Amino acid sequence: MCGVRLAVxxxxxxxxACSAAAPEVAATSPPPASxxxxxxxxxxxxxxxxxxxxxxxxxxxxxxxxxxxxVRADDRRxxxxxxxxxxxxxxxxxxxxxxxxxxxxxxxxxxxVAFHPTGRWLYLDWTDTAGTTHVTEWAYDGEQATARRDVLxxxxxxxxxxxxxxxxxxxxxxxxxxxxxxxxxxxxGNGQDLGTFLGKILRIDPRGKPYKIPEDNPFVGKExxxxxxxxxxxxxxxxxxxxxxxxxxxxxxxxxNQWEEVDYQPAGSEGGENYGWNLREGKEPYDxxxxxxxxxxxxxxxxxxxxxxxxxxxxxxRGTKIAWLRGQFLxxxxxxxxxxxxxxxxxDQGAEVGRVEQLSSFGxxxxxxxxxxxxxxxLYRIDPA
Numbered sequence: 001m002c003g004v005r006l007a008v009x010x011x012x013x014x015x016x017a018c019s020a021a022a023p024e025v026a027a028t029s030p031p032p033a034s035x036x037x038x039x040x041x042x043x044x045x046x047x048x049x050x051x052x053x054x055x056x057x058x059x060x061x062x063x064x065x066x067x068x069x070x071v072r073a074d075d076r077r078x079x080x081x082x083x084x085x086x087x088x089x090x091x092x093x094x095x096x097x098x099x100x101x102x103x104x105x106x107x108x109x110x111x112x113v114a115f116h117p118t119g120r121w122l123y124l125d126w127t128d129t130a131g132t133t134h135v136t137e138w139a140y141d142g143e144q145a146t147a148r149r150d151v152l153x154x155x156x157x158x159x160x161x162x163x164x165x166x167x168x169x170x171x172x173x174x175x176x177x178x179x180x181x182x183x184x185x186x187x188x189g190n191g192q193d194l195g196t197f198l199g200k201i202l203r204i205d206p207r208g209k210p211y212k213i214p215e216d217n218p219f220v221g222k223e224x225x226x227x228x229x230x231x232x233x234x235x236x237x238x239x240x241x242x243x244x245x246x247x248x249x250x251x252x253x254x255x256x257n258q259w260e261e262v263d264y265q266p267a268g269s270e271g272g273e274n275y276g277w278n279l280r281e282g283k284e285p286y287d288x289x290x291x292x293x294x295x296x297x298x299x300x301x302x303x304x305x306x307x308x309x310x311x312x313x314x315x316x317x318r319g320t321k322i323a324w325l326r327g328q329f330l331x332x333x334x335x336x337x338x339x340x341x342x343x344x345x346x347x348d349q350g351a352e353v354g355r356v357e358q359l360s361s362f363g364x365x366x367x368x369x370x371x372x373x374x375x376x377x378x379l380y381r382i383d384p385a
Contacts, residue, residue: 055322057382062379067081067373069081069362073115081112085109087113090379123137132155134153136149180199189278194226217271231265233279234251244315250263260333262297279291301333314362329344334360356374
């Protein structure tokens with residue numbers, strides 16, 4: 001198991017790096033559905049970033065341990081997954097309540113949410129009381145979630161490194177992130193084992209019985225490999241996101257002892273990338289591991305420096321409200337709280353643009369505008385300063 005666990009009381013999420021630690025905070029209670037909180041700004045970025053611009057983080061809702069965000073076609077509401085098991089809207093409505101079914105470990109619970117491109121189906125990623133990961137579908141008409149069924153399940157050998165991100169790609173298929181199954185250093189070697197879902201991003205069509213495997217997935221026909229696999233060699237891909245303009249995929253993989261990393265898959269990839277874990281952490285060999293054809297991360301930064309502990313990957317900004325931010329990639333760190341923006345062609349030029357305490361995830365609206373979630377409760381809209 002991890003030597004030192006990130007513990008924010010029982011609120012810590014699946015994004016935790018093994019060597020990180022954070023102060024204890026109290027849980028918050030969600031507001032009544034009829035009374036959303038007033039919009040209040042967070043402090044903006046320090047003055048030294050003024051040349052690149054500053055951002056304001058405007059609180060638009062208060063929730064209970066928000067960890068994941070989704071939007072639905074032709075629906076103005078924002079949907080937020082609370083780690084304790086509820087899917088709620090930014091206006092306070094509860095759409096699904098799994099609170100009696102989810103496991104309560106600090107890296108477990110309700111972890112991901114996505115809507116089918118048509119808006120007709122809702123998908124949640126969650127762990128049950130035995131720790132098993134479920135990807136579950138509901139029919140959804142905008143009012144009620146019905147016709148529940150499990151699309152996919154995966155037993156977990158340990159309670160940590162569950163991944164949890166769900167997203168539909170530009171191809172209309174569902175991408176699913178699963179961590180390596182936990183335990184320090186990937187003791188089962190799942191990251192490099194093509195015979196398991198663990199340590200992978202999967203790609204499926206969920207509208208099957210129980211789902212369909214795309215014929216062009218990279219390991220279709222390969223003996224001993226799970227055909228659902230799209231990419232592998234991942235430790236704990238807590239969050240990933242597609243660039244809505246280019247189709248590029250950005251993956252935040254939480255590190256072990258030394259490095260946090262962001263991985264990248266260009267649009268048009270045929271899949272099958274090996275991002276290196278557990279042969280490598282960041283760009284450095286891990287425990288003497290070596291292999292050919294590993295894909296280098298595009299961003300690395302050190303753990304345990306200035307409070308860093310867990311990378312939170314966001315999106316390339318494609319909205320219209322913040323002109324200077326267009327074409328820049330946003331990412332942050334859970335413990336340190338900083339958020340940086342980096343031009344996609346100059347990722348080493350990232351600059352801090354703001355801070356969010358206990359940053360747990362980013363979200364992208366239908367209009368391309370961005371949001372930030374704090375495990376402490378707030379949902380922020382990202383505005384120009």
